[in-house]
Amino acid sequence: MPWKSIERIGSGQKPTPPPADGAGHLHLAQESLRNLLEDDRVPQEVRAALSEDYQQVEAMLEKLEHGHIHIAAFGRVSVGKSATLNALLGKPHFSTSPLHGETKTAQMSRWEAYEQGGVFFIDTPGLNEVAGEERERLAREVAARADLVLFIVDGDLTETEIRALRALMGRPVILVFNKIDRYTQEERAQVLAALQRHTRGFIDPENIVCISAMPAEQLVILVDAQGNETETLRQPPPDLAQLRERLWTVLESEGKTLAALNASLFASDLTDRLGQRILQVRRQLGAQIIRNYCIGKGVAVALNPIPIVDLLAAATADVSLVVHLSKLYGLPISNAEAGALLRTIAKQMLLFIGTVWGVNVLSAALKLGTGGLSTLLTASAQGAVAYYATAVVGQAAETYLAQGKSWGELGPKQVIRGILEGIDRDSILAQARNDISERLKPLA
Numbered sequence: 001m002p003w004k005s006i007e008r009i010g011s012g013q014k015p016t017p018p019p020a021d022g023a024g025h026l027h028l029a030q031e032s033l034r035n036l037l038e039d040d041r042v043p044q045e046v047r048a049a050l051s052e053d054y055q056q057v058e059a060m061l062e063k064l065e066h067g068h069i070h071i072a073a074f075g076r077v078s079v080g081k082s083a084t085l086n087a088l089l090g091k092p093h094f095s096t097s098p099l100h101g102e103t104k105t106a107q108m109s110r111w112e113a114y115e116q117g118g119v120f121f122i123d124t125p126g127l128n129e130v131a132g133e134e135r136e137r138l139a140r141e142v143a144a145r146a147d148l149v150l151f152i153v154d155g156d157l158t159e160t161e162i163r164a165l166r167a168l169m170g171r172p173v174i175l176v177f178n179k180i181d182r183y184t185q186e187e188r189a190q191v192l193a194a195l196q197r198h199t200r201g202f203i204d205p206e207n208i209v210c211i212s213a214m215p216a217e218q219l220v221i222l223v224d225a226q227g228n229e230t231e232t233l234r235q236p237p238p239d240l241a242q243l244r245e246r247l248w249t250v251l252e253s254e255g256k257t258l259a260a261l262n263a264s265l266f267a268s269d270l271t272d273r274l275g276q277r278i279l280q281v282r283r284q285l286g287a288q289i290i291r292n293y294c295i296g297k298g299v300a301v302a303l304n305p306i307p308i309v310d311l312l313a314a315a316t317a318d319v320s321l322v323v324h325l326s327k328l329y330g331l332p333i334s335n336a337e338a339g340a341l342l343r344t345i346a347k348q349m350l351l352f353i354g355t356v357w358g359v360n361v362l363s364a365a366l367k368l369g370t371g372g373l374s375t376l377l378t379a380s381a382q383g384a385v386a387y388y389a390t391a392v393v394g395q396a397a398e399t400y401l402a403q404g405k406s407w408g409e410l411g412p413k414q415v416i417r418g419i420l421e422g423i424d425r426d427s428i429l430a431q432a433r434n435d436i437s438e439r440l441k442p443l444a
């Protein structure tokens with residue numbers, strides 16, 4: 001059941017790993033993404049608040065259905081990310097520049113040379129650009145979502161690069177040492193050895209390749225038949241052999257698995273995130289709902305004061321609050337069920353009335369006012385207590401619903417006691433007086 005899986009994953013357990021073959025992964029990933037999309041137990045208001053995440057799921061599903069593979073170029077500014085992709089594409093598709101920060105958004109291009117089709121290159125902005133935090137965030141997001149990352153460097157690793165590489169640990173990465181035309185054979189070997197050393201244990205040496213995507217122009221001296229010398233600048237062709245070979249091998253042997261693994265990871269990640277976001281959104285929406293009911297109740301009581309014990313007993317009238325909250329939590333309950341729940345809550349609250357609690361709340365509510373004990377003040381103090389009581393009822397009902405319609409091991413008594421003790425009484429009462437007097441002002 002999709003909803004259950006959200007709650008289960010949200011509570012820290014991982015789903016059973018899918019079978020190791022590519023097709024199995026693919027199938028399971030598609031299924032869990034589809035389940036996320038089609039889960040009609042996610043309330044409409046939660047869905048609306050998470051519309052961006054849902055769009056991501058749709059995009060990922062579409063990619064999977066078409067069997068597309070996304071390969072992202074990722075790395076520090078100006079290491080030659082765009083130049084490397086251009087060299088692979090065989091055309092200057094992405095803009096390059098000697099200045100930092102040339103690439104400002106993520107851009108995509110299909111790799112036509114890959115005959116089986118469906119392979120796309122994604123260029124990303126560089127890391128470590130001055131004031132480029134937002135672009136860097138985008139680049140990291142794209143890399144995290146790509147099926148394969150070409151992590152491009154132009155020398156030994158910097159601190160930023162080591163951190164970025166570690167963040168990709170466990171993901172398929174080819175480490176590309178670009179601009180080798182700038183180094184002598186001996187220097188290249190030194191850098192390569194350093195790259196292997198720094199990435200030992202998380203990047204296989206066969207996934208470290210040396211290239212020259214856009215070698216610097218060379219001064220060539222031409223000598224004609226008469227022995228006349230002319231100097232001219234020539235752009236040597238790119239040297240991509242190692243990268244091209246590695247890419248072909250990886251795509252041939254693991255292409256399907258790459259996309260499928262990534263999709264499974266994405267699905268489980270997103271399920272986690274969605275689960276957390278759903279809880280968060282529910283809490284926010286729940287707080288709003290409770291507050292609206294608190295105001296309604298507080299104003300009604302202020303206008304029509306009743307004795308305090310009645311007032312707490314009147315908590316049982318908050319049926320529609322509980323029904324509303326139950327819908328938000330995807331566990332709709334009937335009015336009768338809500339009534340029973342309210343009676344349990346009210347009973348526990350009334351038990352505390354016998355103690356100093358009720359008196360304390362009322363006197364705190366009274367103290368919060370300024371001036372004498374006018375009728376209006378007493379009335380709105382009672383309104384504030386009603387507001388407070390509804391807040392407690394709302395929180396108790398929410399706790400019960402969030403635990404899947406259960407009071408948990410503690411039982412209602414301890415849960416409600418915890419809420420009463422944990423609630424910031426004075427600030428809620430102050431807020432209540434504020435909210436109520438705001439609404440009563442136009443009537444005064």
Ligand SMILES: Nc1nc2c(ncn2[C@@H]2O[C@H](COP(=O)(O)OP(=O)(O)OP(=O)(O)O)[C@@H](O)[C@H]2O)c(=O)[nH]1
Pocket residue numbers: 076077078079080081082083084095096097098099100101102103104124125126127178179180181182211212213214215216
């Ligand atoms: N010598 C040499 N220069 C290169 C090579 N590849 C790229 N360059 C130069 O490096 C500079 C940066 O190249 P880009 O491809 O724009 O680098 P980028 O990583 O995309 O840069 P941003 O988009 O700004 O992050 C350009 O001036 C390129 O000409 C290479 O193999 N050798």
Ligand SMILES: [Mg+2]
Pocket residue numbers: 081082083095096102103123124125
């Ligand atoms: Mg670029």
